[in-house]
Amino acid sequence: MLEISKTGAANTHMVFERHKKNMTYYSTMCGQMMVGIDTQTMDIAVEEDAIRILVNYQLDINQEPLADCRLQMQVMTKEKASFSVIAKK
Secondary structure, three states, X not given: OEEEEEOOOOEEXXXXXXXXXXXXXXXXXXXXXXXXXXXXXXXEEEOOOEEEEEEEEXXXXXXXXXXXXXXXXXXXXXXXXXOOOOOOO
């Protein structure tokens, strides 16, 4: 299982579990939306100096399909890390 909490202008708590759909609220200044997160695959590799995570999931808003999504993360020790953010459209 992987949990991600986001706070700021929009708040949410997303839960990813293999082959399971989880529901959560996405709170914005304009109100709340019900978000469905249907995790298709989740690969987690734990190494000595890093954790690598790849999640493929389907996202729906108010039970209407919205997008097929991919989340990729690398968590590294401070000694091995070089910080960068890559945004793909």
